[in-house]
Amino acid sequence: MSFACPEKIRQLWPALMLLVLPFTTTAAEPIRIQQLQRCGDLLETRKQTFCLQVQGLQMGAWQATLNGERLDVAQPAGDQDGILLEIDAEGKQSGPLLLEQAGRQSNPVWLTLGTSHVVAATADEVDKNMDGLTSYVDLVSLIIEEDYDGAKEAQRLAEKYDARVVGMIPPLNTYQLRLKADNLDQRDATVLRLGGEVSVDAVVIEESGAEEAIETDADKGPPADNEEWASNRFLDAVNFYQRRLQQHDHKLQTHPIRIGIIERDVDFDSPDFADYVGDCRKDGQRTCLYARDADRPDGHGSTVSGILAAAWNKGGNSGFLRGLDKVGPGFDVIVARDSDAGITANVAASVNLVEDGARVINWSWGIHRVGAIDVNGDPIDSLVRSGIAMSGYEELLEEFFLWLRQEHPDVVVVNSAGNGSSFSGRDEYRLPSSFVTDQLFVVGGHERSGENVPVEDPQYAIKRKASNIDMRVDITAAACVHGSTAEAGKEGEVHCGTSYATPLVAGLLAAMLSINPELEPDQLRMLLRRSAMTIGEEYDFEPTEGDDLTAPILPSERANELNNPDVGRSARLDMYKALDLTVQSLDRVR
Structure with a gap:
């Protein structure tokens, strides 16, 4: 949803920190932050304004803290429908925001003071294009050539075309404009002229609805059980990490790692996440989760995040990083997607997360170009975008990975291969998985075969029918998982898709980096591939066919x-062996 703060509220309370509270709940209702977005003037970097939606606050005194530091905020009287928060960013850092009242604490939400934010269109600001896809009518983003001062050039172009600069991603020299357009024909005419400007590298057109899912689930699969994650030696990896670090004679020193997940929200009323409410960082060794609160426990964000952070034996899921709490360094799992402005918002949130110290970014999303076909030659009809939109997204993602390579070469992005039974590596078909860079890991999905064979046997798991394939896929992981539930001890519905294979790899990479933070992206990939078990048949490096799941294992691996x-076969994630090789890598650098 798009959340704009009323100008009259800003005029009534011009204090540095200003909040307007909802007072519509009962005493027993927990405090839940459901939305936290930049609003007001997104181009202001010093005094930043945030709009929140909160349930559970009542009449009376309350407190807000950022990074454990109490904020000096005004507390107006009266009924309103949201919270307006103004923060002077000078001398402050991004961190968890908490609200507290009468001993009750909210879910912690990551408040970024980064400068990358874009505006989402409302339902009245979108229309259907020729492909029948929802498209933004008057909001576009300009990628300015690197030789230009992006902010000045964007403002110049805005004045020239009777537009306004309303959002920005400064590290990528990208600025969002609101055009003077009432329909898609007028927008396209202006976009054509903007694209002809010497200073404009590309124009990004957004094609998404305000509440569209980042990635849809694949078809439901067989009941998920321990054998699904057993195919990746999940429990063996947890046991190895705990046992290796608990040895009295060990010399391993672990390091805290921050993980960013591009999702909307997590249900903190689910037993999987209930104990994350409040100040999680009181215990320095535990995994902490920061997210907006969801209305139901089985949403996409809860399921993806739960694979990393769900409490064990509580309800539905068991998080890999949470299983390392007894000996771990204290992982931060940040679930963030500042606005619902589609792919542009995903990239903006990722930039902020990287600048806030995230070492691993989880992208359980992807899009196909209109006209993409699957391995059987049939057209793909979900998560598709027009050619003109894909061209803009491709340029934006290229700028993102160039920036990563230049400014943050130690950061890795883990991306789902997709659920279109198609080819993940063809840039004319799918983004972002088709990008070839050491910093992007692409994950396919498999499921238990039902064969009574040892776990290391290639037939222990088989490819998910819906999973995308080909040489660009680095590795496959278990695609089926139980969702979180509202009741403790209850088994949730099965969710299947490459969305859920991806966080298994992202969590493993975070654990590997906690052991050896000096590992570079190409070294991480090497360890993943060297440790991998096999899946599928041997194809002797033939051109990609329907059953080639990943790039074939090489003799050098x-x-x-x-x-x-193993040579010539596809790679299946082995979490235990990857951690073992990571520990061994420490001996090589000493």
Whole structure:
């Protein structure tokens, strides 16, 4: 949803910190922050304004803290429908925001003081294009050539075309304009002229609804059980991490790692996440989760986040990083998507997360170009975008990865291969998985085969029918998982898709980096591939066919053994062996 703060509220309370509270709840209702977005003037970097939606606050005194520091806020009287928060960013850092009243604390939400934010269109500001896709009528983003001062040039172009600059992603020299357009024909005419400007590298057109899912689930699969994650040695990896670090004679020192997840929200009323409410960082060794609160426990964000952070034996899920709490360094899992402005918002949120210290970014989303076909030659009809939109997204993502390589070469992005039974690596078909860069890991999905064979046997797991494939896929992981539930001890519905294979790899990479933070992206990929088990048949490096799941394992990934039986097969995640190799890597750098 788009959340704009009323100008009259700003005029009534011009204090540095200003809040307007909802007073419509009962005493027993918990405090839940459901929305936190930048609003007002998104171009202002010093005094930043945030709009929140909160349930559970009542009449009376309350407190707000950022990074554990109490904020000096005004507390007006009266009934309103939201919270307006103004923060002077000078001398402050991004961190968890908490609200507290009468001993009750809210869910912690990550408040970023980063400068990258874009505006989402409302239902009245979108229309259907020729492909039948929802498209923004008057909001576009300009990628300014690097030789230009992006802010000045965007303002110049806005004045020239009777538009306004309303959002920005400064590290990518990208600025969002609100055009003087009432329909898509008028927008396209202006976009054509803007694209002809010497200073404009590309124009990004957004094609998404305000509440569209980031990635839809694939078809439901067989009941998920321990054998699904057993195919990746999930429990063996948790046991290894705990046992190796608990040894009295060990010399391992772990390091805190921050993980960013591009999702909307998590249900803090679910037993999987209930104990994250309040000040999580009181315990320095535990995993902490920061997110907006969701209305139901089985949403996409809760399921993806739960694979990393769900409490064990509580309800529906068990998080990998949460299983490392007893000996871990204290992982931060940040679920953030500042606005619902589609792919542009995903990139803006990712930039802020990276600048806030995230070392691993989880992208459980992706899009196909209109006309993309699956492995059987049939057209893909979900999560598709027009050619003109895909061209803009491709340029934006290219700028993002160039920026990562130049400014943050140690950051990795883990992306789902997609659920279109198509080809993940063809740039004319799918983004962002088709990008070839050491900093992007692409994950396909598999499921338990039902064969009574040892876990290391290639037939222990088989490809998910819906999972995208080909040489660009680095590795496959279990695609089916139980969702979180509202009741403790109850087993949730099964969710399947590459969305849920992706956080298994993202969590493992975070654990690997906590052991050896000096590992670079290409070294992480090498360890993943060297440790991988196999899946599927051997294809001897033939051109990609329907059953080629990942890039084939190379002799160099098997100690240069040309006759190793793994060579030529696809790679299946082995979480235990990857951690073992990571510990061994410490000896090589000492």
